[in-house]
Amino acid sequence: VKERGRDGIAFFEQSMQVAASERLAIESELRRAISKGQFCLYYQPQFDYRSQRIEGAESLLRWQHPERGLIGPGAFIDVLEQSTLILEAGRQILHQACAFIAELLEAGLITPQFSLSVNISPRQFRHASFVDDVLEAIALHDIPTRCLSLEITEGIVIENINDTIDKMNLLRSHGVHFAIDDFGTGYSSLSYLKQLPVDLLKIDQSFVRDCPHNPNDAEIIRAIIAIATSLHLGLIAEGVETQEQLTFLHQQGCEQFQGYLFGRPMDASQLRSLLQNPPDY
Numbered sequence: 703v704k705e706r707g708r709d710g711i712a713f714f715e716q717s718m719q720v721a722a723s724e725r726l727a728i729e730s731e732l733r734r735a736i737s738k739g740q741f742c743l744y745y746q747p748q749f750d751y752r753s754q755r756i757e758g759a760e761s762l763l764r765w766q767h768p769e770r771g772l773i774g775p776g777a778f779i780d781v782l783e784q785s786t787l788i789l790e791a792g793r794q795i796l797h798q799a800c801a802f803i804a805e806l807l808e809a810g811l812i813t814p815q816f817s818l819s820v821n822i823s824p825r826q827f828r829h830a831s832f833v834d835d836v837l838e839a840i841a842l843h844d845i846p847t848r849c850l851s852l853e854i855t856e857g858i859v860i861e862n863i864n865d866t867i868d869k870m871n872l873l874r875s876h877g878v879h880f881a882i883d884d885f886g887t888g889y890s891s892l893s894y895l896k897q898l899p900v901d902l903l904k905i906d907q908s909f910v911r912d913c914p915h916n917p918n919d920a921e922i923i924r925a926i927i928a929i930a931t932s933l934h935l936g937l938i939a940e941g942v943e944t945q946e947q948l949t950f951l952h953q954q955g956c957e958q959f960q961g962y963l964f965g966r967p968m969d970a971s972q973l974r975s976l977l978q979n980p981p982d983y
């Protein structure tokens with residue numbers, strides 16, 4: 703850019719301004735979305751190989767935009783997570799998820815063995831009220847704590863690992879489970895991750911996509927499964943789209959799966975019918 707001299711720099715500054723004003727516009731739209739309750743959760747089933755049943759689901763954020771229709775988080779999650787808006791949105795998400803667990807239990811569609819996971823952004827986790835927010839949502843909807851699982855990423859510990867561990871232990875003492883999402887894609891060392899009191903690792907879909915044909919991905923998957931086994935952690939593979947991927951992952955020792963092969967993210971009523979009439983897998 704520098705070599706292009708003045709014009710290049712001017713162009714650079716101008717595009718930065720556009721990005722900043724665009725960000726502000728998205729932020730104000732997101733603020734409106736939160737106050738008007740336009741965020742809703744979709745749910746993607748999680749399949750357990752041993753029981754051959756759906757034993758959990760992941761909640762995934764969607765924006766029901768009045769003009770533009772349903773919008774996935776790829777289009778707005780960064781802006782949301784980088785502003786304090788994630789705090790209010792995060793509380794809404796926790797409440798919706800807990801309300802849905804209560805409703806499914808009430809309808810007899812799930813047992814307390816079922817787990818619904820919620821994605822937690824680092825900023826939301828680090829906020830002083832986080833533990834209280836989670837416990838409040840659980841208490842308000844009067845659900846068994848073990849039905850709620852929280853997905854965090856390695857990025858959560860960049861500031862203060864002791865604070866992270868304290869919060870996790872506090873929530874776990876109430877029965878909340880923790881999963882490390884996108885495992886293997888961050889920059890944390892294994893000795894660092896080993897200190898986190900988690901229950902489950904999620905094998906990132908980037909490793910699943912080209913397995914078993916890509917030998918590097920296949921090796922990484924074997925290594926992740928070995929880590930989970932030796933640390934006595936649960937394991938779930940995400941992004942499973944084909945029977946071939948499923949067979950490979952199962953042969954390597956993975957028993958839980960999530961991906962289009964078992965169902966795309968779906969709205970609450972679709973998940974209810976799936977639980978009511980489970981297909982033959």
Ligand code: C2E
Nearest residue numbers: 762763774775776779795821822823941942943961962967
């Ligand atoms: P993630 O947590 O890694 O979620 C998995 C993503 O993979 C989802 O995208 C899901 O729809 C997609 N997916 C599931 N199965 C398959 C498959 O078989 N093949 C392929 N190609 N993709 C599959 P989605 O719903 O667009 O969410 C994207 C990301 O947005 C999530 O990645 C998560 O990081 C973030 N996110 C979603 N919901 C929330 C939320 O409630 N709170 C926060 N903080 N972040 C969220």
Ligand code: CA
Nearest residue numbers: 760821853883
């Ligand atoms: Ca996730």
Ligand code: CA
Nearest residue numbers: 883884904940
């Ligand atoms: Ca993931």
Ligand code: CA
Nearest residue numbers: 883884906907
């Ligand atoms: Ca991801």
